[in-house]
Amino acid sequence: MKMQAERLTVIEPLPLPLHEKLFDDGEQLALALARQVAADLRAALARHGEASIALSGGNTPKRFFQLLSQQTLDWARVTVLPIDERWVPAEHPRSNERLLREHLFQNNAAVARFLPLYRPVDTPEMALMPVLTKIANEGLPLDVAVLGMGEDGHTASLFPDLGHDNPALREIGLQPRGRAPVMSVRTAAMPEPRMTLTLSAIFTAPALYLHIEGESKRAVLDAARSDPRSTLPIRAALAGASNAPTLYWSP
Template sequence: MQRHTYPDIESLSQGFADFSESVLKNILARKPQATLVVPGGNTPRHYLPALAKCQLPWDRITVTLSDERWVDVHDEQSNEHLVKKYLMAQLPESARFVGLKTQHDSPFDAVNAIHQHLDSLPLPLSLTVLGLGEDGHIASLFPGMNTDLLSTHHCVATAPPIAPSLRVSLSLNFLVKSEHIALVVTGKNKRRLLDQLSENPDLKLPIVWLLQRTQLPIMVFEMNES
């Protein structure tokens, strides 16, 4: 991990946006299209608007999600709803968004269809942005999952240990093939977790699975909260 610490959420958001703009511009200098993966949650409400202000050829960038709750896309809990509100609504209409939610009753029934949608994206994923849970989960990959089951498709259906809805997540194998991975972390407990993992990696945690499998450094954007 390459950790970058900021004094407040505004400077973190700008630092993240500057990094993302540079990465995507470099990729688009050698490729016609790029794919940007973004998460849901509370923190993206702050940095997605900063990302939207970047001077990028958004018509050449396809935006998708790291994971999704199996709820209606207009529901306040939907990651698609959040990303459309805080990012896509600020972008030119030519910007393309590919969601993960389908009309299937369950994400377990939708894996093949979502895999095909994801397979149509410009691959490998250009820049994947992830959050981090206090339990070490990333996207909707949680401790206790069988990692052998995460590599057969680009996505996997999950039933989180404590959550009101089922979810679909990009698979570990799909995530680690990303050209660049960024982790945006706020909250003292999550920073402490990263400190601990630097000295003593816990092999039960999905963030450690990712760190062990990727060949590139993960860029971490974190806030210095006392």
């Protein structure tokens, strides 16, 4: 009697949830994101009289910052935090504080309050406790957070080699419900040490956005979303969020 071979069904894992808003170019994206973030800030101001937003650095968000600065709302009651900061003085070309001051703190947004991560001391570790206390007491919870992503899959200053020498650091940075809102970071991928918000701080924002541009970054994001074995920080950010983030992407 011939035995019938069993047919195995392979179930592919579903990609992590992500709302998507796709645009033809970066200009359209920047305007749409600026209008949406402004609406979120107005809603937060109406709910509790003040608002807090954390923003990522890099070249990608410059146009978004400029358009956001033109939006009409009560900016004097808005607190702005960098999601992460390189440990360089505020006047340094690689400073995210400088980036925000040059591209966001102008027009209507010139009166917004800024809550820096950098302090004029030699290392981020030396400033960690004062910064942590300041952020916890005056910056959180967030109302809006706008993340970016590098081509290596890092987000904020949470890099793939996070915790290489100290595994506890990875747990602190990527823990979605952790107690540490900020942490110091040293990575082989970048020349200077950094300070960053952790995912637990970022996830206090009910409005969470991911702003990326370009086909290569989109490929990294899609691979991380689809592969449950991925250890990239961007996957942790998508997997740990209580509400699926909204992607703003253009080629």
